[in-house]
Every structure is written in structure tokens, then in C-alpha cells.
Amino acid sequence: MKKIDVQKQILKIAPVVALLILFAVFYMVGTIKDINVAYGMKAIINQSVVVAIVATGAVFIYTLGSFDISLGASVAVSALLGGIVYNATKSILLMLAVCVGIAVLVALFNSVLASVFNLPVFVTTIAMLSILNAVVLMLISANGTGSQIAVPSEAVAGLDNLGIKVLVLFLFEALCIFVFNFTKIGRKQKFLGSNPVCAKLTGISDKKMSIVAFVMSGIGVGLGAFLCIIYAPTLTKNTATSVGMDVIIAIVFGGMPVSGGARSKITAALIGAFSMTFLSQIMILFNLNLGIGQMVKAAIFLFVVFVATSNQRAKMLPR
Amino acid sequence: MKKVLALALCLMMVGTLASGCGKETTENKGNADNIGITEAPTQEGEVTPDVTEGAKKVEIDTSKTIKIGVLVSDATTPEALAFRSYYTDYIQKQYNVEFVYSDELKDAAGEKSAIDTLVTNNCKAIISFSSFDRPAQIEQCAGAKVYYAVATGTLTQEQYDKYKDNEYYVGAIGPSLEDEYQTGYDMAKRYIDLGNTNYAIFGGAIPYFTDMHIYRAAGMLTAMVEAGGADANYLGATTKEAIVQQIYADSGIQTGNIGSLSIVAYVGGYDMNDAWFAQCAQMAQTKDLQVILAVGNGSDFFGAAIKGADVKIASVDAYASSYGDAMNAGMLDYLAGKFSASIGPVFAAVYSTVNGYPIRTDEGYALALSQGYWIAASSDEFQKYYAVDSSKESPAYTKSALDILVGSDYKTFSDFVSKYSFDEVVQLSK
Numbered sequence: 001m002k003k004i005d006v007q008k009q010i011l012k013i014a015p016v017v018a019l020l021i022l023f024a025v026f027y028m029v030g031t032i033k034d035i036n037v038a039y040g041m042k043a044i045i046n047q048s049v050v051v052a053i054v055a056t057g058a059v060f061i062y063t064l065g066s067f068d069i070s071l072g073a074s075v076a077v078s079a080l081l082g083g084i085v086y087n088a089t090k091s092i093l094l095m096l097a098v099c100v101g102i103a104v105l106v107a108l109f110n111s112v113l114a115s116v117f118n119l120p121v122f123v124t125t126i127a128m129l130s131i132l133n134a135v136v137l138m139l140i141s142a143n144g145t146g147s148q149i150a151v152p153s154e155a156v157a158g159l160d161n162l163g164i165k166v167l168v169l170f171l172f173e174a175l176c177i178f179v180f181n182f183t184k185i186g187r188k189q190k191f192l193g194s195n196p197v198c199a200k201l202t203g204i205s206d207k208k209m210s211i212v213a214f215v216m217s218g219i220g221v222g223l224g225a226f227l228c229i230i231y232a233p234t235l236t237k238n239t240a241t242s243v244g245m246d247v248i249i250a251i252v253f254g255g256m257p258v259s260g261g262a263r264s265k266i267t268a269a270l271i272g273a274f275s276m277t278f279l280s281q282i283m284i285l286f287n288l289n290l291g292i293g294q295m296v297k298a299a300i301f302l303f304v305v306f307v308a309t310s311n312q313r314a315k316m317l318p319r
Numbered sequence: 320m321k322k323v324l325a326l327a328l329c330l331m332m333v334g335t336l337a338s339g340c341g342k343e344t345t346e347n348k349g350n351a352d353n354i355g356i357t358e359a360p361t362q363e364g365e366v367t368p369d370v371t372e373g374a375k376k377v378e379i380d381t382s383k384t385i386k387i388g389v390l391v392s393d394a395t396t397p398e399a400l401a402f403r404s405y406y407t408d409y410i411q412k413q414y415n416v417e418f419v420y421s422d423e424l425k426d427a428a429g430e431k432s433a434i435d436t437l438v439t440n441n442c443k444a445i446i447s448f449s450s451f452d453r454p455a456q457i458e459q460c461a462g463a464k465v466y467y468a469v470a471t472g473t474l475t476q477e478q479y480d481k482y483k484d485n486e487y488y489v490g491a492i493g494p495s496l497e498d499e500y501q502t503g504y505d506m507a508k509r510y511i512d513l514g515n516t517n518y519a520i521f522g523g524a525i526p527y528f529t530d531m532h533i534y535r536a537a538g539m540l541t542a543m544v545e546a547g548g549a550d551a552n553y554l555g556a557t558t559k560e561a562i563v564q565q566i567y568a569d570s571g572i573q574t575g576n577i578g579s580l581s582i583v584a585y586v587g588g589y590d591m592n593d594a595w596f597a598q599c600a601q602m603a604q605t606k607d608l609q610v611i612l613a614v615g616n617g618s619d620f621f622g623a624a625i626k627g628a629d630v631k632i633a634s635v636d637a638y639a640s641s642y643g644d645a646m647n648a649g650m651l652d653y654l655a656g657k658f659s660a661s662i663g664p665v666f667a668a669v670y671s672t673v674n675g676y677p678i679r680t681d682e683g684y685a686l687a688l689s690q691g692y693w694i695a696a697s698s699d700e701f702q703k704y705y706a707v708d709s710s711k712e713s714p715a716y717t718k719s720a721l722d723i724l725v726g727s728d729y730k731t732f733s734d735f736v737s738k739y740s741f742d743e744v745v746q747l748s749k
Contacts, residue, residue, distance in 0.1 A: 036439050039463070043435030147527040153455055232428035234452040239426050284436055287419075 014307045015255035015271045022278035029285050040281060042162060046231065048277040049165045050075075050224045050240075055247040055254075055269030056176050057220020060213035062251055063180075064206075065193045065260035066121035068110065068214075071221055072244025073132035076235075078103040078225035080139045083149045083235050092155070095229065100222030106132070107218030108211065115207040129244075136237055151233035159230045172223055173270060176216065180266040185212055193260030250276055252305055275304070379674045379726065381415045385444075387669060388437030388465075390430060390456070392449035394423040396616070397639025401659035401708070402448065402471070408711050410666055413718040427452035431459060438463045444489070444669045446470050446662075454478055461487040468669050469493065470662045473687065475530075483684040489672050490686025492665045492736060494657075498691040499531045500559065502655045503538025506633050507612055509653065509696065511546045515609040515631075516580050518543070519602050522587030523615035526570050535614040535635060536572060537563045547578020583608055600624045618642065622650030638693065638701070638708040646698040654701060655692040658708045658744070663716035664690070664736050667724035676726040686729075688736045704741055713748070715741075720748045 026044075030037045054071055061068050082099035086092065106128070113124040143149045180186035189209050191199040200206060228240055247269075254272025257263045279300060283293040389406065393399040406418045419440055421433035430451055437445055444466035447456055453474060460467035469491035474482070482488045494502070510518070520539060523532040540553045540562050554573055556562045566572065572585045584602040588595065603611065603624030610631045611621050617634040622645055625632065633653035636642065645651035668678050668686055678686060693708075695701035707715050724732050738747060 030439075035441055039435070040439035043432070043439050046435060047432050147529075148451075150452075153458070228428065232426065232431050232452065232455065234427035234455065236426045236451060239428065241425065281436065281439070284440065 011307065012255075015253070015268065015275070015304070018304045018307075019271050019275045019278070022275055022282065026278050026282050026285070029282060033285055035285065044274065044277045044281060045162055045165065047280075048273045049169050050227050050231070051243060051246045051250050051276070052270050052273035053169055053172055053227065054220050054224040054243055055250045055273055056173055056266060057217040058247050059176070059251060059256060059264060059266050059269050060180070060189060060216040061121070062256060062258070063186075063189045063193045063260045063264040064121075064210060064213055065196075066114070066210075066213070068121065068125045068217065069244055069248070070106075070110070070125040070129040070132055071217070071247050072240050072242065073129050073136065074103055074106045074218075074221045075225045075228060075240040075243050076136050076237075077106065077132050077139070078222055079228045079239055080136060080149050080235055082225055083151045083229055083233070084139065084143065086151050086155065086229075087149070090155070092159070095151075096222075096226050099225040099229070100219060103220075103222035103225060104215055104218035107214035107221065111211045111214035114214075115210040121210075136239075140235075140237055147236060149235045151229055151235075153233050156230045156233050164230075165227060168223055168227065169270075172220060173266075176220075176266050179216065180264075185209070186266075189213060190260075190262045190264055193264060194262045246273075246276065249301065253301060379676075383415070385416045385670070385673055386440060386442040387416055387418055387666075387673075388434070388440070388442035388445040389418050389420045390424060390433055390437075390445060390447040390449040391421055392424045392451065394420075396636075397641050398637035398657065399448070401637050401639050402662055404711075405659040405662060405714060406666070409660075409714055410663070410721075414670065416670065421449075424449045424451065427455060430456055434459050434463070434465075438465055443673045444468065446665060446669055448472075454481070457482050457485065457488050461485055466669060466672050468665050468686075470665045471657060472531075473689070479685075479687055483687070485685070486677070488685045489668050489677070490665075490688070492668070492686060492688045492690055493661075494531065494691055495689035496530055496534045498689050499534040500538040500541075502635060502692055503535035503612075503614065504542045505538070505694070506535075506635070506653060506655060507539040507542035508546070510610045510612070510631065510633065511542060511580070517583050517607045517609045518580065519584035519586075519605060519608050519611045520572050520582060521599075521602075521611060521613035521615070521617050521620065522572055522585060523613070524587075524589065525566060525572070525614065526588045528567065528570060532614040533563060533566050536566055539612050539614075540566075540572070540577070543577040543580045543582075547576075547580045549578075551578025551580070553577055596620075603630065604628070618645035618651040622648070625650065635692070638695075638705050640705070640709070643698070643701050643705055646695075646701050652696070654695045656695065656704075658693050658704065658715050658741075660708065660715035660744075661690055661739065663714075663721050664688075664724055664732070667721045668732070671725045671727070674725070678724070678727060678729060678732050680729050686732070688733055690736055690739045693741050707741070707745065715744045715748065717748045723747075 026040070027037060030040060054075060058068060058071060078099045081102050082095045085098040086095040110121070110124055110128055113119050114121040140147065140149060188199070188204045192204060192206055192209050196206060224243065229235065250272035251269050252258060252272065253275050254265070254268030254270065256265055256268035256272070279297055283297060391399060403420065410416065411418055419437055419442055421437065424430050424433055430449055434445060434456060442465060445460055446468050447453070448470050450472060453469065457467050464487065466487050466489050468489035471493040473491045473493050473495055520536060522536060523529070525532050525536060537559060541559050544551045544553055544557055544562070553562050554565050556565045571587045572582065574582045574585050584605040586598050586602045599620045603621040608630050610633065611617055611625070613632065613634045615634065616636045617632045621632055631652035632650060634642070634651060635655045637657045638659065642651055642654055642656070646654070671678055680686070693704050695704055724735055735747065738744065
């Protein structure tokens with residue numbers, strides 16, 4: 001094997017190696033500091049699973065070279081409407097259906113704006129972010145308590161266990177891997193992300209692919225919203241506010257090229273989401289104050305992204 | 320090949336994660352094992368250790384550092400900084416404890432993640448200043464066998480009834496809603512007695528239905544109704560209960576006359592955007608305005624706008640240097656403030672419980688004790704209180720004072736907490 005191929009293979013698995021290193025550091029430092037590592041693992045899964053699911057769906061959008069910053073707000077709206085429907089019907093299944101349905105509708109609206117009216121996705125999602133934030137405030141105000149929409153904790157307590165969360169994550173991950181890696185959809189999306197002009201000339205419809213990408217992302221958002229309710233059934237205007245930014249960081253941290261295209265990886269979201277949470281937990285273990293912790297995290301983030309993308313830079317065509 | 324590799328890596332990841340899903344993961348070591356208590360913890364019905372005169376002295380093994388987690392939804396205001404300073408700069412140096420603070424929490428999910436993190440870090444107890452979902456916090460802590468207490472707040476009666484006999488719920492010490500009502504009442508009464516007739520009210524978190532702010536405002540309005548003359552009423556309401564109900568219904572305060580007194584302006588919420596700050600400035604400059612009664616921090620939002628005008632501001636918050644500066648600059652006239660050491664007794668209760676000496680009521684229930692504010696109506700008064708409150712060497716509740724509480728009985732504890740006026744606290748510390 002040529003030297004350059006070895007280097008490529010190493011760089012390809014860099015995010016996974018980074019995750020394993022972070023896990024090892026967490027385990028070793030945790031053991032030295034006598035923390036409850038087993039409980040910590042459970043906490044890490046709880047803290048990562050929503051971002052992992054939403055980010056996995058979002059990979060389809062990123063693969064096209066697009067960018068959606070309204071995902072966090074979409075999670076919040078879906079969760080709030082899901083909560084309202086549960087309180088009205090007492091049906092968990094209906095709550096799940098509403099969460100996914102609303103998220104897919106919002107995603108479809110985004111894709112229609114973007115593809116049918118030929119607007120840049122980034123612009124439409126900025127507008128959607130404002131709209132969804134306003135909807136969040138309206139829903140909470142209309143609910144009557146003014147500050148929150150609460151699903152009775154007893155109603156979802158039985159679902160708040162790691163088995164169900166990991167199962168949902170596994171099933172959605174498997175679906176996305178299948179669609180992305182083993183069907184024409186994934187190949188077309190990578191082609192569109194790599195070279196849209198060439199892809200169109202070969203007969204690939206960017207509109208159709210855009211709609212598929214947003215629908216997949218919507219399913220992830222809906223499942224994330226459902227898990228948000230299960231995890232913390234008291235929903236406020238701040239619910240999922242950090243999810244939007246966490247999704248972007250997770251996707252990049254996991255080794256996904258920001259420009260999308262052929263090097264896009266569906267597993268990047270999963271790897272990135274867990275890497276971020278491990279990193280946060282390690283910062284807490286070292287008892288770094290918030291400011292220093294954030295700076296250290298930023299430096300590590302830059303380093304990991306630098307390593308993970310170093311084989312993409314010195315090329316004539318970045319995709 | 321690449322696809323197969325990606326799939327294999329993904330399956331490995333999920334498999335690794337699933338391995339962390341075992342149910343036994345939440346198990347913590349029993350507290351007595353960890354801290355080396357010299358006496359067996361008491362059970363209900365057994366003799367409670369007593370530190371009062373002539374009673375058996377509790378001997379607590381202090382050789383091991385106890386980690387206590389602190390949940391905060393506010394990490395930057397003067398009040399929050401003063402509380403944090405008392406724990407980290409005084410208590411942590413006096414007792415063998417380490418406080419582990421959460422980030423600034425924004426919602427119930429954040430609270431849950433923070434508790435997970437604190438439990439992971441082997442915190443034996445959690446003191447909460449965050450109230451997005453208190454029942455969920457209690458249940459999560461109990462599930463993880465970690466003690467939980469509320470600082471500077473109280474549970475609703477319904478919540479207390481549900482959790483009072485939960486062994487991991489230590490209790491709550493803070494101003495009761497009755498105290499909050501009285502605080503608002505006393506504040507308004509003072510200015511009414513001085514002959515002022517035109518008021519503006521800053522409603523703080525009333526639009527978000529925050530009970531304590533609603534009760535403070537209800538106290539203000541009740542004082543006005545009582546002083547406004549024979550037919551004075553607030554939108555038809557004349558009693559405390561009716562006024563509280565009216566505020567809940569409106570999620571705000573209506574301007575207008577209350578007999579001979581007037582509410583000339585009102586701003587609520589903490590939107591903190593340009594429009595909201597403009598509303599604040601407009602309110603401070605309302606014609607004929609004499610007093611701004613704030614259910615929370617008033618000087619920060621209205622102080623600059625009243626410069627040069629003969630308008631007084633009254634606030635409810637905490638003893639922080641910025642309020643002293645505001646008083647000296649004429650931007651604050653009256654402060655009902657929590658003293659930072661007021662969170663000392665809840666620490667003592669938690670410390671005692673973690674060490675195997677829970678302090679419970681005679682029926683074995685968790686603590687639900689009320690503790691009010693110190694009132695400063697002049698800069699001199701403020702400085703006198705602040706000097707004690709800000710001291711890192713000899714704060715309002717010193718170690719020797721708190722030692723009375725550690726391992727004490729309920730009566731000793733509740734008597735101590737009930738004496739919270741400045742003079743009483745200084746006397747206790749002596």
C-alpha cells in the first residue's frame with residue numbers, strides 16, 4: 001500500500017480514534033479521581049442521544065453542501081406540540097406521531113422554499129429559525145401557564161430508560177446508513193454535493209434530493225423532540241436551544257466535510273455527538289472553570305477538525 | 320468495502336454504548352461507608368443526636384472530603400455571586416467539603432444533565448438554586464441515592480406533601496410566599512407612609528407566572544388598597560387572595576387608580592431586548608412618578624433613567640456591592656435583600672444528613688422553613704449589613720454558628736433559622 005493511501009486511511013479513521021482516546025481519557029481520569037464511571041457512561045448517553053439523532057438526520061442536508069441552523073428551534077416546536085397533544089389525548093403514540101409529523105412538515109416547508117423557489121438553504125433556515133422561535137413563545141403563552149408546557153412525568157417515566165433511547169438511536173442510525181450507503185439516494189446526494197452541475201447533467205433532480213434530505217432530517221428532529229420530552233417533560237422556551245449549535249459542532253467534530261459531497265459520512269454525527277459529550281465530561285473532571293473549559297474545548301475541537309480534514313485541503317478540487 | 324467498514328464501525332459504537340446501559344450503574348456506596356461516621360445513623364423513632372446543652376455531642380468524622388453539587392440557573396447576578404462566594408470562599412475553607420457548581424442552567428433538561436454530571440462526580444448531595452422542575456430534580460436525586468435540598472426557595476404545598484417523607488429530600492429553606500407577600504407589602508407601605516401617591520411597578524417574572532414575584536406585587540397592591548381610602552380596590556379586588564388571583568389572571572399589573580393612589584406605569588418580564596429597555600426608560604420618565612416599586616432588581620434597569628429626577632427606587636434582591644453603589648448614587652432607596660449567609664443553614668442540614676444525622680420534623684418529614692430578608696432603607700444601613708454579609712472571615716453565619724445546627728434536633732434548627740433579622744443573626748454568631 002502506498003504511503004499516501006496509509007495516510008488517507010489513518011485520517012479517515014481519525015474521528016473514531018479521537019473518540020476512543022476521549023473515552024480512554026475519561027475512563028482513566030475518572031478512575032484516578034474515583035468518580036462513578038458507570039453512572040457517567042449512562043449520563044453521557046443521555047446527554048448525547050438527542051444531538052446524535054438530530055445530527056444524523058442533518059447529515060443528509062450537509063451532504064448536499066447545505067446548512068440548516070433552525071434544527072434546534074424545530075426540535076423545540078415539535079416537542080411543544082407533541083406535549084400539547086399528549087396533554088389533550090393522553091396518547092404517547094400520538095405524541096410521537098405529532099413530534100415526527102410536525103418536524104417533517106417544517107423540514108418540507110424549508111425544502112420547498114429552498115428548492116422550488118431557488119432560495120439558498122442557509123437563508124431560508126435563518127428565516128425559519130425566527131419563525132420557529134416566535135412559534136415557541138406563542139405556544140408557551142397560549143398554554144395558560146405562561147412559562148412552560150409540562151407533560152406529566154409519570155406518563156413518560158417508563159420510557160425514560162437507556163434501552164429505549166439506544167434502540168431509537170440504533171434504528172434511526174441503521175435506517176440512515178441503509179439509505180445513505182446502500183441506496184441510490186445516498187450516491188445521488190453525494191454526487192450533488194460534490195458537483196451539482198455535473199449531477200444535474202446526468203439527470204439527477206436536485207429538488208427531489210433536497211426534499212428527501214429534509215424529510216430524513218425532519219424524522220431525526222421529530223425523534224429528537226420525542227426523546228427530549230421523555231428526558232425532561234417540563235418544556236420551556238429554552239428547550240433544545242443548544243441543540244442547533246451542538247448538531248453543527250457534532251457533525252464537524254465527527255469528520256464530516258462542511259462542504260458535503262463524496263466524503264460525507266453518516267456516522268460522523270454519532271461519533272461527533274459522543275466525542276463532544278466525552279470532552280465536556282473530561283473538562284468537568286479537571287474542574288476547569290467555565291471560561292477555561294470552553295477555551296480548552298475549542299482548542300481540542302480545532303485540532304481534531306484539522307487532523308480529520310487535513311487530507312481534504314491541498315487538493316485542486318476540495319470536494 | 321468502505322460501506323462495510325462504516326457499518327462495522329457504527330455497530331461497534333452502538334455496541335459500546337449499549338454496554339453502558341446496565342441498571343446497576345446508578346449504585347452509589349452508602350454514605351456511612353464513605354464518610355466514616357462514628358455513630359450509626361438514626362432511624363425514625365430512635366434517639367436523635369442532640370447538640371444542645373447537656374446533650375450527647377455528635378462526633379462527625381471529617382477526614383474525608385464530601386462533594387456537594389450546586390445547581391444554579393443564574394451564575395452572574397450580584398445575588399448569585401454573593402451566594403457562591405459564601406460557599407466557595409468561606410464554607411469550603413471551614414468544612415471538609417468541595418462544592419461542584421453546575422453551568423448556568425436554562426431548562427429542565429439542563430437540570431437533569433447537570434444532576435447526572437454531579438452524581439458522576441460522586442457528589443453526595445445537591446443543593447439547588449434552580450427551579451425549572453423541582454419534582455423531577457428530587458426524583459432524580461432520590462433515584463441516584465443522592466440527598467437534595469432547595470436553597471433560597473420553597474416547594475409548593477402540593478410538592479411538599481408529595482416529597483416530605485422521601486429520605487433523600489432534605490428540605491427547603493427560604494422565603495415562603497407569605498414572606499414574599501409581606502416583603503412587597505412593607506415596601507409599598509413605607510412609601511405610602513411617606514406621603515407618595517404615584518407609583519410604577521416593575522413586575523419582573525410575573526409574566527412567567529413566578530409565584531414569588533406575584534406575591535410580592537400582591538403585597539404592594541394590598542398596601543395600596545388599604546391606604547387608598549374607603550372605596551379603594553385593584554380592578555375590583557380588595558383582599559390579598561383576590562389580588563393574587565387577579566395578577567395570575569392578567570399575568571401582569573394594570574395601571575390606574577387605587578383610591579387616592581395611582582399606578583402610573585408598569586413593565587414586566589426580562590426580555591432584555593432594545594424594545595424592553597426602551598419601555599423601562601419610558602416608565603422611569605413617566606410624568607409625576609414618585610416611586611418605582613420593583614419585585615426584583617430595580618436599580619440596574621431604572622437607575623440610570625431616574626438620574627436627576629426626584630424618583631425613588633425600591634428593590635428586592637441581595638446584599639451586593641453594586642447595590643451599595645446604587646444607594647450612594649441615589650439610584651436605589653430601599654432594598655429588601657437576602658443575605659448571602661442565609662444559605663448557611665441549608666448547607667448545615669445537608670452536611671448533617673450526609674454525615675448520617677438527618678434533621679427532620681418530629682413526624683420525620685423534610686424541612687420546610689421560612690427565612691426572610693434584611694431591609695436597608697438608607698445607605699448607612701446597607702453598609703452596616705453589607706460589611707457583615709460580605710466578610711470572608713466572619714460572615715453572618717460563621718462556622719461556630721452553623722456547628723450548632725449540624726447534628727441538631729428539629730427544634731434547635733427551626734429556632735435558629737427563624738431568627739434571621741440582622742441583630743438576631745449577629746447575636747447568634749456571637
